[in-house]
Amino acid sequence: MPEFIVDDVRVSYHVHGSGPVCLAHPGGPGVHWPYLRMPELEQQLTMVYLEPVGTGASDLRPDGDYSMENYAAYVAALIRHLGEERVFLLGHSHGGFVALQTSLDHADLLRGVIVYDSMAFNGPELGEQAFKNIEAYVAARPAGDPLAAQVLAAWKSEPSGREEELEMLQRLLPVYFKDFEAVAPRLQEWMKTVDITVDPNRQPALWDIRPRLGEIGVPTLVIVGTADFICPENSARELADGIPGASLVVLPESGHFGHVEEPEAFRDAVLRFVAEH
Structure with missing residues (x-):
């Protein structure tokens, strides 16, 4: 697989498709890139899937400093490594944080940003909001529902290490x-792609x-699934309202993975945005 080096840290990436270049940054942090594979977009875009530092085949940061500014710097380094003047940047979930930070720090390298199921903050408030949505999910399920019990137990667990983190994520x-x-x-095949690196x-x-x-002056598209519990619609609307000229697409039949639940609607939204910019 192709890779590049920044300050002795090796970062890997994967290239699929043809057309205008769109760099895709997965979520997590630490979740491996294959879950974000988008064959529908690859038919018209050159999709460059980054394995972020601290993930998969890429190196861990020796100092453990995975700030958004550092993540954005790796995105900028990849764009320069590719020899592209400007690219589109699609960030999912935690990758959306990185995309937003990149739009602040390296706007000159971007044609446009797709902020996909993400928000403008990371910290305790995110977890508190997500848990309220978990409680709403549990309350809406039938009494004694095993999926509700599984989800609630997983959210309250305290995993340690990759195996436990991955088990929690799967549950x-x-x-x-x-x-x-x-x-x-x-x-079934998509769920096998879900993996995580723990530093x-x-x-x-x-x-x-x-x-x-x-x-933020970079053209911005915000995409959100109406049933997303962790990066919910209200947070997406906060982004769309706050970023000058941003557009918002709400996927009515999706949660956190619209490219999986509504692949055609997701594809169409991204390609319309690319065509405009």
């Missing part, structure tokens, strides 16, 4: 979809750019 998957039971039969030296990375949204 939480039902709440990441609008209708997991309906979509699960066609997701025990990772330092806390509190982040909040809500006061700076008005500074």
Whole structure:
């Protein structure tokens, strides 16, 4: 796989498709890139899937400093490594944080930013909001429902190490979809792509750019699933309202993975945005 080096840290990436270049940054932090593979976009875009530092085949940061500014610097380094003047940048979830930070720090390298199921802050407030949505999910399920019990137990667990983190993530998957039971039969192969890297030296990375949204001058598309519990619609609307000229697409039949639940609607939204910019 192709890779580049920044300050002795090796970072890997994968290239699929053809057309205008769109760099895709996965979520997590630490979640491996294949879950974000977007074959529908690859038909018209050159999709460059980054394995962020501290993830998959890329190196861990020796100092454990995974700030958004550092992540954005790696994105900028990859764009320069590719020899592209400007690219589109699509960031999902935690990758959306990185995309927003990149739009502040390296706007000259971007044609446009797609902020996909994300928000403008990271920290305790995110977890508190997500837990309220977990409680709402549990309350809406039938009494004694095993999926509700599984999700609640997973959210309250305290995993240690990759195996426990991955088990927690797999057990939480039902709440990441609008209708997991309906979509699960066609997701068996996709669910096998879900993996995570855990760096025990990772330092806390509190982040909040809500006061700076008005500074973003890069064309921005915000995409959110109406049933997303962890990066919900209200946070997406906060982004769209705060970023000058930003547009918002709400996927009515999706949770946190619209490219999986509504791949055609997701594709169309991204390609319209690319065509405009």
